[in-house]
Structures are given as structure tokens and as C-alpha cells.
Amino acid sequence: MTQFPSELLGGYRSFMAGRYTDERDRYRKLAESGQKPKTMVVACCDSRAAPETIFDMGPGELFVVRNVANLVPPYTPDGEHHGTSAALEFAVQALKIREILVLGHGRCGGIQAALNPESEPLSPGDFIGSWMGMLKPVADAMLSYTTMTAGERQTALERVSIRNSINNLRTFPCVKILEDQGRLKLHGAWFDISTGELWVMDPQTGDFHRPDL
Amino acid sequence: MTQFPSELLGGYRSFMAGRYTDERDRYRKLAESGQKPKTMVVACCDSRAAPETIFDMGPGELFVVRNVANLVPPYTPDGEHHGTSAALEFAVQALKIREILVLGHGRCGGIQAALNPESEPLSPGDFIGSWMGMLKPVADAMLSYTTMTAGERQTALERVSIRNSINNLRTFPCVKILEDQGRLKLHGAWFDISTGELWVMDPQTGDFHRPDL
Amino acid sequence: MTQFPSELLGGYRSFMAGRYTDERDRYRKLAESGQKPKTMVVACCDSRAAPETIFDMGPGELFVVRNVANLVPPYTPDGEHHGTSAALEFAVQALKIREILVLGHGRCGGIQAALNPESEPLSPGDFIGSWMGMLKPVADAMLSYTTMTAGERQTALERVSIRNSINNLRTFPCVKILEDQGRLKLHGAWFDISTGELWVMDPQTGDFHRPDL
Amino acid sequence: MTQFPSELLGGYRSFMAGRYTDERDRYRKLAESGQKPKTMVVACCDSRAAPETIFDMGPGELFVVRNVANLVPPYTPDGEHHGTSAALEFAVQALKIREILVLGHGRCGGIQAALNPESEPLSPGDFIGSWMGMLKPVADAMLSYTTMTAGERQTALERVSIRNSINNLRTFPCVKILEDQGRLKLHGAWFDISTGELWVMDPQTGDFHRPDL
Numbered sequence: 001m002t003q004f005p006s007e008l009l010g011g012y013r014s015f016m017a018g019r020y021t022d023e024r025d026r027y028r029k030l031a032e033s034g035q036k037p038k039t040m041v042v043a044c045c046d047s048r049a050a051p052e053t054i055f056d057m058g059p060g061e062l063f064v065v066r067n068v069a070n071l072v073p074p075y076t077p078d079g080e081h082h083g084t085s086a087a088l089e090f091a092v093q094a095l096k097i098r099e100i101l102v103l104g105h106g107r108c109g110g111i112q113a114a115l116n117p118e119s120e121p122l123s124p125g126d127f128i129g130s131w132m133g134m135l136k137p138v139a140d141a142m143l144s145y146t147t148m149t150a151g152e153r154q155t156a157l158e159r160v161s162i163r164n165s166i167n168n169l170r171t172f173p174c175v176k177i178l179e180d181q182g183r184l185k186l187h188g189a190w191f192d193i194s195t196g197e198l199w200v201m202d203p204q205t206g207d208f209h210r211p212d213l
Numbered sequence: 214m215t216q217f218p219s220e221l222l223g224g225y226r227s228f229m230a231g232r233y234t235d236e237r238d239r240y241r242k243l244a245e246s247g248q249k250p251k252t253m254v255v256a257c258c259d260s261r262a263a264p265e266t267i268f269d270m271g272p273g274e275l276f277v278v279r280n281v282a283n284l285v286p287p288y289t290p291d292g293e294h295h296g297t298s299a300a301l302e303f304a305v306q307a308l309k310i311r312e313i314l315v316l317g318h319g320r321c322g323g324i325q326a327a328l329n330p331e332s333e334p335l336s337p338g339d340f341i342g343s344w345m346g347m348l349k350p351v352a353d354a355m356l357s358y359t360t361m362t363a364g365e366r367q368t369a370l371e372r373v374s375i376r377n378s379i380n381n382l383r384t385f386p387c388v389k390i391l392e393d394q395g396r397l398k399l400h401g402a403w404f405d406i407s408t409g410e411l412w413v414m415d416p417q418t419g420d421f422h423r424p425d426l
Numbered sequence: 427m428t429q430f431p432s433e434l435l436g437g438y439r440s441f442m443a444g445r446y447t448d449e450r451d452r453y454r455k456l457a458e459s460g461q462k463p464k465t466m467v468v469a470c471c472d473s474r475a476a477p478e479t480i481f482d483m484g485p486g487e488l489f490v491v492r493n494v495a496n497l498v499p500p501y502t503p504d505g506e507h508h509g510t511s512a513a514l515e516f517a518v519q520a521l522k523i524r525e526i527l528v529l530g531h532g533r534c535g536g537i538q539a540a541l542n543p544e545s546e547p548l549s550p551g552d553f554i555g556s557w558m559g560m561l562k563p564v565a566d567a568m569l570s571y572t573t574m575t576a577g578e579r580q581t582a583l584e585r586v587s588i589r590n591s592i593n594n595l596r597t598f599p600c601v602k603i604l605e606d607q608g609r610l611k612l613h614g615a616w617f618d619i620s621t622g623e624l625w626v627m628d629p630q631t632g633d634f635h636r637p638d639l
Numbered sequence: 640m641t642q643f644p645s646e647l648l649g650g651y652r653s654f655m656a657g658r659y660t661d662e663r664d665r666y667r668k669l670a671e672s673g674q675k676p677k678t679m680v681v682a683c684c685d686s687r688a689a690p691e692t693i694f695d696m697g698p699g700e701l702f703v704v705r706n707v708a709n710l711v712p713p714y715t716p717d718g719e720h721h722g723t724s725a726a727l728e729f730a731v732q733a734l735k736i737r738e739i740l741v742l743g744h745g746r747c748g749g750i751q752a753a754l755n756p757e758s759e760p761l762s763p764g765d766f767i768g769s770w771m772g773m774l775k776p777v778a779d780a781m782l783s784y785t786t787m788t789a790g791e792r793q794t795a796l797e798r799v800s801i802r803n804s805i806n807n808l809r810t811f812p813c814v815k816i817l818e819d820q821g822r823l824k825l826h827g828a829w830f831d832i833s834t835g836e837l838w839v840m841d842p843q844t845g846d847f848h849r850p851d852l
Contacts, residue, residue, distance in 0.1 A: 004400055004413045004424055005252060005312050011268035012411050013426050019266065020409040030261050031320060031407030037260040039218060045300045047250040047276045048243050052263045053232065055224035059406075063260045066279040067296040068303055077338035083280040083296050086344035087258045090281055090322060093335035099218050107244060109303065122306035123387055125290035131299035138573050145571045147564050147586045151633040156582070160573045174336055187217055194244030195636060196233040198225050200217045207577035210621060211217055213226050430826055430839045430850055431678060431738050437694035438837050439852050445692065446835040456687050457746060457833030463686040465644060471726045473676040473702045474669050478689045479658065481650035485687045485832075492705040493722040494729055503764035509706040509722050512770035513684045516707055516748065519761035525644050533670060535729065548732035549813055551716035557725035600762055613643055620670030622659040624651050626643045637643055639652050 023059065030060045037063040039099045040091040042084070042165065044070045048193045049105040063091050069110030070102055071134055072165035075172045085172070092174050098184060100169060104162045105191040111158050114139040115150070135161055162188040163206050236272060243273045250276040252312045253304040255297070255378065257283045261406045262318040276304050282323030283315055284347055285378035288385045298385070305387050311397060313382060317375045318404040324371050327352040328363070348374055375401040376419050449485060456486045463489040465525045466517040468510070468591065470496045474619045475531040489517050495536030496528055497560055498591035501598045511598070518600050524610060526595060530588045531617040537584050540565040541576070561587055588614040589632050662698060669699045676702045678738045679730040681723070681804065683709045687832045688744040702730050708749030709741055710773055711804035714811045724811070731813050737823060739808060743801045744830040750797050753778040754789070774800055801827040802845050 020027065040063045041051040051062055065087040072084055091097040113119070114132040117139070121129050132139070135157070142157045166186050169175050178184035188201030190208050199208040233240065253276045254264040264275055278300040285297055304310040326332070327345040330352070334342050345352070348370070355370045379399050382388050391397035401414030403421055412421040446453065466489045467477040477488055491513040498510055517523040539545070540558040543565070547555050558565070561583070568583045592612050595601050604610035614627030616634050625634040659666065679702045680690045690701055704726040711723055730736040752758065753771040756778070760768050771778070774796070781796045805825050808814050817823035827840030829847050838847040 003398060003416060004402070005314075005398075007274075008252070008268050008314065008402075009424055009426065011270055015267055015269045016409060016426075018269070024409070027261070027409055028407055031405075034320070035260045035322075039221070045276050045278050045303070047248045047274055048240070048272045050263070050265045050272070050275075050277065052265055053272065054228055055221050056228045056231070057224055059261045059263070059266065061220075061260055062263070063258050064263065064279050065258050066277050066300075068299050071296075073294055075338065077340075079339075079343050080293065081286055081295075081344050081347055082340050083284075083344060085338065086323075086340040087279075087281050089335050089338065089340040090258070094322065094341075101218075101221070107247070109248075109307065110299075122302050125288065125298065125302065125385075126292075127290075127295055127299040127302040128307075130292050131294050131296060134294055141571075141573045145567075145574075147567045148571075148582055149632045151631055152582065152585070156574060156578065159578070172338075185216060185218075189217070189221075194241055196229060196237070196240055203216060205577055206575045211222055213222065213229075429824060429842060430828070431740075431824075433700075434678070434694050434740070434828075435850055435852065437696050441693055441695045442835060442852075444695070450835070453687070453835055454833055457831075460746070461686045461748075465647070471702050471704050471729070473674045473700055474666070474698045476689070476691045476698070476701070476703065478691055479698065480654055481647050482654045482657070483650055485689070485692065487646075487686055488689070489684050489686045490689065490705050491684050492703050492726075494725050497722075499720055501764065503766075505765075505769050506719065507712055507721075507770055507773055508766055509710075509770060511764065512707050512749075512766040513705075515761050515764065515766040516684070520748065520767075527644075527647065533673070535674075535733065536725075548728050551714065551724065551728065551811075552718075553716075553721055553725040553728040554733075556718050557720050557722060560720055598764075611642060611644075615643070615647075618670075620667055622655060622663070622666055629642060637648055639648065639655075 019058070027059060035060055035063070035095065037061055037095060037097065039063070039101060040065070040088070040097045041101045041103055042070050042072055043103045044068065044105055044108060044110065046105060046108065049103070049191055051103055054191055054198070063095060063097060068128065068131055069108055069114070069135075069161065070104055070165065071131070071161065072102065072168045073134055074168045088169070088172060089174070092178065092184065099187060100175075100184065101187045101189060102162050102165045102169075103189050103191065104158045106155065106158065106193050108158055111154060111161060115143060115153060115157060135164065138164055159190055159208055162190060162201060232271075240272060248273055248276070248308065250274055250308060250310065252276070252314060253278070253301070253310045254314045254316055255283050255285055256316045257281065257318055257321060257323070259318060259321065262316070262404055264316055267404055267411070276308060276310060281341065281344055282321055282327070282374065283317055283378065284344070284374065285315065285381045286347055287381045301382070301385060302387070305391065305397065312400060313397065314400040314402060315375050315378045316402050316404065317371045319368065319371065319406050321371055324367060324374060328356065328366060328370060348377065351377055372403055372421055375403065375414060445484070453485060461486055461489070461521065463487055463521060463523065465489070465527060466491070466514070466523045467527045467529055468496050468498055469529045470494065470531055470534060470536065472531060472534065475529070475617055477529055480617055480624070489521060489523060494554065494557055495534055495540070495587065496530055496591065497557070497587065498528065498594045499560055500594045514595070514598060515600070518604065518610065525613060526601075526610065527613045527615060528588050528591045528595075529615050529617065530584045532581065532584065532619050534584055537580055537587060541569060541579060541583060561590065564590055585616055585634055588616065588627065658697075666698060674699055674702070674734065676700055676734060676736065678702070678740060679704070679727070679736045680740045680742055681709050681711055682742045683707065683744055683747060683749070685744060685747065688742070688830055690742055693830055693837070702734060702736060707767065707770055708747055708753070708800060709743055709804065710770070710800065711741065711807045712773055713807045727808070727811060728813070731817065731823065738826060739823065740826040740828060741801045741804045742828050742830065743797045745794065745797065745832050747797055750793060750800060754782065754792060754796060774803065777803055798829055798847055801829065801840060
């Protein structure tokens with residue numbers, strides 16, 4: 001018999017009895033005609049920040065990349081295995097996505113790691129260290145902001161990093177061109193896990209504020 | 214005023230009125246005590262295959278990496294930005310995850326790309342080509358299985374790729390050690406978008422079958 | 427006849443007809459026995475941030491100093507006219523205040539001036555420049571935090587300044603002694619004029635967070 | 640957890656449930672467009688004499704300086720930290736205030752201190768002594784008016800001090816010029832804490848009388 005986790009099987013059972021039953025036709029259509037999501041979300045792996053949950057979205061609605069700290073690397077066409085860049089290329093070129101949202105969140109473990117460069121690597125490979133190294137310039141700057149508390153620096157870097165990823169998105173020629181033509185929009189948002197507050201980025205100033213709901 | 218997509222704001226409103234209201238205390242606790250998920254899922258970016266939806270999971274339950282075609286690369290400690298490896302390291306070493314599930318699905322666009330190596334790159338960078346290149350050996354073998362239909366080869370590679378990723382997981386020393394000690398379990402599953410069927414991998418044989426529900 | 431502003435006379439009429447009538451005895455007692463407020467508030471002159479309004483407080487409850495940007499200068503016993511220090515001395519020594527709150531707020535014009543040191547003085551006397559000069563060290567540091575937006579620097583300095591004033595409070599021997607004896611407590615809070623949110627300072631970390639209400 | 644005073648949190652709760660709810664739009668507008676008060680009030684820190692209460696004024700209506708005994712020092716452009724002068728400059732030059740009211744009140748502790756120069760300083764710094772020293776000339780004169788009772792001298796000095804502060808206001812070039820042009824008006828008023836009576840100053844004679852309501 002299978003060792004497949006019983007919580008997952010139990011959850012799958014309630015999915016089948018609930019949402020799937022309600023949306024059987026939708027799933028069938030989505031299978032036949034293929035996915036046509038309008039929106040791509042770059043989110044964090046964090047178990048508390050699933051975009052489908054926060055935005056109450058159903059099947060077919062969000063094309064989602066999730067990596068540690070929701071980072072977008074700059075355009076680097078070197079033939080290496082760039083997972084996030086591959087997803088971006090697929091979303092923009094194949095799926096003709098119209099909106100890209102970089103979704104950050106509070107108490108992000110990856111951002112915390114970036115603000116503690118001296119801490120022991122988690123493994124000899126130090127993959128987190130290398131991954132968060134993408135933020136090193138802004139993280140180092142943030143570490144020098146000594147009038148702010150550690151908590152304030154963490155929240156600030158979570159938001160700086162979102163702007164940083166949005167700037168990196170613009171280094172991809174396809175993104176730049178489509179945005180300039182008004183056919184693609186880039187957005188930033190930050191989710192407060194504790195209070196459930198969503199803060200959205202003002203595209204002009206880069207400031208985050210609570211939207212009118 | 215912000216151009217933030219109205220569908221997302223609308224979805225957030227119903228999240229706040231619904232799930233968040235029901236689970237306010239849980240969110241607060243998750244914020245204060247930090248996330249402690251038992252399970253990590255490597256899933257695809259596909260908008261039809263969100264693990265939180267398929268397994269009806271709530272906040273704090275699943276640590277989720279999503280990349281194109283739910284691939285796990287082999288252990289490569291070269292200091293490059295390996296997003297999936299960083300997430301794996303964080304999940305296993307920092308979060309002490311107990312189960313890792315590689316979740317594939319039908320009609321996967323990434324797998325389809327791997328089976329059409331001659332097709333035009335989506336962009337000069339050809340990030341999808343490079344990313345799916347990870348599967349080249351098995352994809353090339355699959356292309357030689359000429360007695361199978363294109364559809365059969367697609368489904369077959371979707372499952373071969375899951376076994377391939379699970380093998381790559383074992384190239385990470387921390388995964389290998391913990392699995393040998395019985396403190397970490399690796400699982401595979403495949404979701405049929407059209408029928409909603411979940412097929413789980415037999416850890417001994419590698420075969421996929423419908424679980425008893 | 428008097429040129430006394432009619433809005434003020436009108437407001438006074440409704441005070442007499444309303445609150446005063448309800449609290450006539452309280453006013454009489456407060457006159458006879460003298461004021462015995464438990465709490466002193468250092469607030470800003472800003473017309474949108476009156477502490478009696480934000481905390482819905484009545485006559486006799488709050489001893490209130492209001493100056494531009496709710497600043498407390500450090501202890502400087504030089505015989506000059508130090509209005510805020512005089513109020514502090516009176517509150518602590520004569521009124522035996524038990525709690526002191528430094529109340530800041532968003533979009534503070536004084537803080538904005540501190541972050542724009544190059545801007546033209548408002549008058550030859552440049553009193554605002556001299557007054558906000560008290561914050562020069564932290565304001566200069568903040569101006570170097572270039573990864574943050576102007577809006578983020580403003581909010582950050584509004585909060586840094588509150589911590590700075592609380593530290594300055596502790597330079598007054600009477601405050602230091604009574605706080606060490608647990609007979610006087612110092613608090614910080616920040617009011618968001620736009621959303622009405624109150625953020626209170628954690629006395630340990632200095633971070634500002636939303637209180638449970 | 641925070642030690643923030645529960646009375647203040649309770650008061651904030653009723654503010655949010657009451658006034659803020661009623662005036663949410665007004666607060667939002669005041670945040671976006673900035674404050675535009677027509678009137679500045681120089682009032683005392685006394686907990687029984689909050690101008691927003693006495694004049695029943697809402698958010699955005701009064702720009703308020705509060706110091707001990709509602710004093711305005713004379714124009715002294717020496718680069719020192721003059722809190723009241725800074726507030727005055729900001730109100731007149733930046734906010735283009737049209738009316739300035741110096742609001743005194745009965746049983747003022749600061750005035751009482753000025754009439755008891757022999758009394759023990761409250762602290763080695765003697766900040767109250769130095770602050771009220773501004774009134775020394777008029778206070779000394781008052782002390783020689785031996786046919787008046789102590790109570791009469793107190794009330795008399797409370798009113799003399801208001802006229803004195805209004806004269807000091809006129810030593811500020813910007814105030815003098817705007818008043819001469821009829822673009823700024825200066826007012827005096829005195830509030831009787833015990834009876835709730837408001838007495839306003841006749842701008843010609845300097846006498847205080849009850850206004851017609």
C-alpha cells in the first residue's frame with residue numbers, strides 16, 4: 001500500500017467532493033482549450049502566502065511562479081537553467097499574459113537570511129546564500145540603515161526587493177517592449193501575514209499603500 | 214490612483230470576508246510562531262494545477278515551489294542562483310520538512326516543449342529551451358519511442374520527469390541522509406486536469422495508480 | 427463689536443450646550459481640586475492629530491504639549507526658554523504624571539522639512555530649520571537610505587524621531603529615575619491620518635505595530 | 640506584548656467606532672490634500688483647556704501649539720530651538736493661517752509659578768522658572784499691586800500675559816506685515832474652567848468680556 005500522506009489524500013477527497021464537483025465543466029474546458037490566464041504572479045514558497053488563497057482565485061486564473069522570497073533575476077541569456085526566467089518567457093510569449101504581479105509578504109525567511117549574511121550556511125552548498133545573493137547590493141545598503149530597527153529593515157527590504165524584481169522584469173526585452181506598448185502591466189504587492197492586510201505598490205512612486213476595497 | 218487589477222482586489226475582498234475572517238487567529242499564530250509546514254510540494258506554474266486547490270490546503274500547510282514542469286535539478290553547488298535548490302535547502306534544513314511531493318500534471322506546456330526540440334524558441338534567450346534541457350536525455354529517449362502516440366509520449370514523459378526529479382532530489386546530501394534515516398519521505402503524484410484524477414507514484418515500482426480514497 | 431471668529435463662537439456654543447452641560451460638575455470639581463491627569467502627551471501641532479480627538483479624552487485626562495513634529499529636546503539646563511522641557515518638568519514633578527506618550531503621525535510637515543534641508547527657509551529667521559535641526563543627525567542618515575522611496579523615508583523618520591524623543595526624555599534626570607523605579611512609563615505611537623490606524627511602539631524592540639483592540 | 644495604556648486604547652476604540660467612522664472621507668481628504676486650517680491657537684498644556692474641546696472643533700480645523708501658560712516669546716532669530724516660534728512660522732508662512740488665537744484660562748499653574756518666584760524650583764534644571772521668566776517684568780509689576788488679592792492678581796496676570804503674547808506675535812515681521820495688510824487677525828480669549836465661561840479680548844481696548852452668543 002502507498003505511503004502517500006493521508007492529509008493530502010484527505011484534502012484531495014474534499015477537493016473532489018467540493019470545488020471539483022462545482023467546477024467539473026470548467027476543468028474539462030480548461031483541459032481541452034488549454035490555460036489562458038491573464039495574470040502571472042511571482043510569489044514566495046512560504047506556506048502562508050499562496051496567491052490562490054490570498055486572491056481567492058480558481059483554476060485557470062493565475063500562472064504562478066514560487067521561489068524563495070519571490071525574486072526575479074535580471075535578464076541573463078547564458079543558456080543556464082533559469083527557472084524563473086523560463087516561466088516568465090513562457091507566460092509572456094506563449095500565454096500572452098497581460099499582468100505580472102510580484103507578491104511579497106511580511107516575515108519572509110529569505111529576506112531575513114539576506115539581512116543576516118554572517119549566519120551559518122544551511123548546508124555546504126549554501127544555496128539560500130547564493131540565491132539571496134541576488135539582493136546583496138540592496139541588502140547591504142539596508143544593513144547600513146542603522147537608525148531603523150531590525151524589524152523595520154526587514155519590512156523595508158521586503159518592499160525594496162519587490163521594486164528590484166520589477167526593475168529586473170524590465171531587463172527582459174519582451175517585457176520592456178510589451179510594457180512600453182501598453183500591452184503588459186507590472187504590479188507589486190505586499191501581504192501582511194499577521195493582519196491579512198494587502199499593500200499595493202504605487203506604480204509612479206513605488207510606495208506601498210492600502211487599496212480602497 | 215493605482216492600476217492594480219480589479220479582479221485581484223475583488224478576490225482579496227472575498228478572501229478577507231471569507232477565509233481570513235474564519236482563520237484570523239490561525240494567521241496571527243502563524244505570523245508570531247513562524248511557519249511549520251510538514252510538507253513541501255514541487256509543482257508546475259500551470260494555472261490549473263495549484264497544489265493548495267487540489268489538496269484543499271490552508272495557510273501554513275504547504276511549502277510550495279512552482280516552476281515550469283515541476284522540475285528538480287540535480288545537486289550543483291556552484292554558487293549560481295539555483296532557485297529550486299535554494300527552496301529545497303530552506304525546506305529541509307530550516308523548516309525540517311518531513312515529506313516532499315513532486316506534483317506533475319497532464320497537458321503540461323513545458324513537457325510539450327521538451328518533446329518538440331525543433332520548435333522555434335519563444336525568445337532569443339530561449340529560457341524554456343535551456344530550462345527543459347534538464348530533461349533532454351529522457352526526452353530524446355522518449356522521442357525514439359515511435360510506436361507510442363504523441364499524446365502517450367507526453368503523458369509518459371510527464372511521469373518519467375517526476376521520477377527523474379525524485380532521483381535528483383536524492384543527489385542532495387541532506388535529502389539522501391534524512392531519507393535513509395527515515396526522517397524524510399519523497400513522493401510523486403500526477404494530476405489529470407481534465408478528469409480531476411490524482412495518480413500517485415508507487416515508491417517501490419515507480420508506477421502511477423489511482424489511490425484508494 | 428468683536429471680530430472674534432464666528433466659527434469659534436459657534437463651536438463654543440455647541441460645547442456649552444453639549445459637553446459642558448453633561449460635564450458641568452466634572453469641570454467644577456476639576457477647577458476646585460486642580461487637574462490630576464495621569465498621562466502626558468507630546469503631540470504635533472498638526473490640525474489632524476489632536477490627541478483628545480484620537481483618544482476620545484475629556485477634560486482633565488491629558489496634559490498635552492504640542493510642538494512641530496512632536497519633538498522632545500535633550501536635557502539642556504542652560505536657563506534658556508525651553509518650552510517642552512518646562513512642560514515636562516511641570517508634568518513629572520508637579521503633576522506626578524505616570525505615563526508619557528510621544529505621539530507622531532503620518533504626512534508630518536515638520537518631518538518633511540527635515541528631509542528637505544536644501545529647501546528655502548520659510549522666513550529669514552528660519553525657525554523651522556533651527557527647530558527641526560534637532561533631528562539633523564537622524565535625518566541626514568535617513569537621506570542616505572537611497573533604496574527607499576521618499577514616502578518610505580518620511581514614514582521611517584516619523585518613527586525614528588519618536589524613538590529619538592523617547593531617548594531624549596531619558597536624559598532628564600527626573601524621568602530616568604522615576605522610570606527606573608517603575609513609577610513612570612514612556613510610550614510611543616504613530617497615527618495614520620489617512621486610514622485612522624494607530625500603531626504603537628514595542629518598548630523592547632522599538633518596532634511599531636497595530637495593537638489588538 | 641505592549642504595556643500601552645488601556646485607557647488610551649479604549650479611547651482610541653471609541654474614536655474609531657464614533658468620530659472616525661463618521662468622518663472617514665474627511666480624514667482621507669485631509670491626508671491627500673494636506674491640512675488647510677484657517678486658525679492657529681496658542682493654548683496651555685493644561686488638561687482642562689483643550690481648544691478642540693472648548694470650541695468643539697474637528698480634524699483639520701485648528702493648528703494648535705500648546706506650551707505651559709500659552710506663551711508666545713518675542714522674535715529672537717538666534718538659531719536656537721524655539722518651538723513656539725517654529726510653529727508660528729510654519730502656520731503663517733506655510734499654512735497661510737488667517738487667524739491666531741492666544742487662549743488663556745483660569746487657575747493656570749504656570750501663571751501661579753510666575754507669581755511665586757521665591758518658591759522652590761521643581762528640579763535643578765528649573766525649566767519652569769526659566770520658561771515663565773519670559774513674564775518676569777509683568778509678573779513683578781503685578782506682585783507690587785498689593786491692594787489686589789492673590790486670586791485677583793492671578794486672573795489679572797493670566798489676561799496681561801495674553802496681551803503680552805499678542806504683542807510678542809507682532810514682533811515677528813511676517814505677522815506684523817500680514818496683520819497690517821488685513822490678511823491675518825490676532826485674537827485673545829480666556830476660559831474659566833470652573834464656570835465654562837469664555838471671555839474674549841476686545842482688540843481695541845484689550846479688555847476681556849463675555850461675547851454675545
